[in-house]
Each structure stands twice: as structure tokens, then as C-alpha cells.
Amino acid sequence: MRALILHTASSVLRLVPDPKTGERATRRRPEEGLSGGYRLGLRAVTPLLPAVLAFGVSFGVLAQAAGMGASASIVMSLTTFAGSAQFAVVSVLGAGGTAAAAIGAAVLLNARYAPMALAAAPVFRGGKLRRLLEAQLLVDESWALARREGGFDRRVLIGAGAGLYVGWSGGTAIGVVAGDSLADPATLGLDAAFPALFLALLAPLLKNRDALAAALLGAGIAICLTPITPAGIPVIAATAACLVGLRRPAAAQAPSYDERPPAAPGSDAEGRASAAPEGARG
């Protein structure tokens, strides 16, 4: 598993050149002062907020029932901010498991954030502390909503991530206080909302053969590994499916199936928006 992450990470890092002078200047655009992008992210994530809030509540309720205590539950939502890992910790500790077992399960579940954050790394701004803090708003939903062809929209990522953060932490606090007098989100079908969301975000990406191959391979890897590996590993292993992009370097010049103008020589079919200033995306 670790080898896989390292493999994915190194395949991304290996070719990273030193930043050339001037590149940074083009990245910083005058639009930075506008708040429109953040609001766009917040609006994009709004359909999900009821479900996120409900799951935050159910985390608070379950954590209380498992004897985690109010402050530990809320601190966990504020720092870890990742539903599946937090539920894993509650279920391991609630079943009498050790802290080490709970930590192991949660870290495996969150290990996917390393390659995801690396993919989004170029859009974060400022010094190390600011980048560290902004990166905390990266979760599955904000990452997927902020994805643009060839890169990510930083303001959408932050706007959506902030909405999710408030919903998740606020929900946890409500759950801790209100206890199990509240409805189970599963009764409302809210657990079915997340796979549908990810499918909706996936569908527009499936416009060329490589993307379709990566998606089918990723889903296949995840399904095959689910019964035989600990939770978390199937999704991390599935990220290796993106390596189908290395299959034929010459395919870079192949036309894509969208309406973009032909790619300039030397760039690939997707137009490499990662080289474009942030404001030019989407």
C-alpha cells in the first residue's frame, strides 16, 4: 500500500522542474481580491450541506454513545475533518479496540489525501503555514468540485471546503448536545447521496478513452480489494489506475472528444490548464 502511494507520488514528483522565474508572476492574478470564486465554491457545495450536516450530527451521536466524550468528538471533527476515518475510530474504540487499531484504520482511510493534495498542490498560495491551513479544506467533495481540466480552482476548493467544514463540525456539535433524539441519516437515504454526488462529478470527465479506462480500472480495483483488504486500501490502490496515462506518451497529441480547439504542439489534448493562470480555468 505504501509502495503504491510512493509510486504514485514519485511518478508525479519525478518530473517536477524548478519553477522558472516569471511563472509565479503569471500565477498571481488581479482577480485574487475578488470573493466571487469562493462564493461559487460555497454555492456548488450547498446541495450537499444537509447531508454533511446530518452525518456530522450522527458522528456526534455515535461518538457520545461510544464514550468518546463531547470535547474529543468536536476536536476530532475540527482537526481530522474526514467522515469515514472518524466513523472508523468511533467503531474501533466503541468495540473495545485499542488506540493503535483505531489510528491505523483512520490513517489508512485518509491516506488517499496525500496523492489528492499533491495533485492540487500547485494552486495553493502563500507561505508554508498558509498552504498547510488551506490544504486542510481539501476533502473528497471539495477536491472533486474544484477540479478543472488540467488543474484545480483554488477558490472553489476553499469556498466548498469551508462550507463542508462548518457543516461537519457544526453537525458534530449538534449531535454531541442533542444525543440520539435525532433521526438516523440512513433513514433519510442520505448515505445514498454521496455515491450519487461522486457519480455526477465523474460523468463529465468520461469524455475520452483514457479517462474511461482509469475510471473502470479504479472502480474495478476498489471492488476487487474491498472484501480482502482493510477499509481504505481499496480507494488508495485505485488511484494507481491514473497511471494508464503513462501508457502511451504519444497519445498526448490525440484529439480529445470535447469542443476545445486543437492543442498547441507540445501540449497534450487536454490543453494543460495547470500551466494557465487560475482565473482562466473553468
Next chain:
Amino acid sequence: MSSVWVAVLVVGAATIALKAAGPVLAGERRLPLGSARVVDLLAPALLAALVATQAFSTDEALVLDERGAGLIAGGIAILLKAPLLVVVVVAAATAALLRLVT
């Protein structure tokens, strides 16, 4: 320190580090063309894996339940070009109705 706090603080620190490692260490360097292509395919691979695991797995078992039906209903809404909110509501309502009647 209780094992609860050990787990909470270690998992919190590990998650913060996992999310921050790339953005802090890679800085604002742009990814070169070859790897950008790989990164582009990370999204379909990861999203498909999330769809598969969140719809068809519980803990470490493959299961076919109301979430699968919700996903199919959501998929139909996607094919009909419904907005995201409608897709999510259709999927949730389908699962909720099925749970109500079964």
C-alpha cells in the same frame, strides 16, 4: 492520557500532515505535462473508486442495498442532465423510500 485522546490527536495530526505534505513541499511548482496527464486521470480513477466503495461496501464486505438503487436513480437523473441538487435528492429519496417499504 486516555486512549480516546491519543487516537483523536494522532489521527488529527496524521490527517493534517497527509493533506499538507504535497501543498507545503511541492510549493507552487507546476506539474510538468507528463505527470499532469497522470494527475488528470487521478480524478476519474478516484471518483469511480469512491462511487464503488460508498455505494457497494459496508466495512469490508461488498453489499447490494438501497444505496445501489439510489445510485441507479441518481445515474438516470445524471443522464437526463439534471442539476446536482436534483441528482443528490433523487438518490437519497429513492434509498429512503425503499427503506420505508422494506
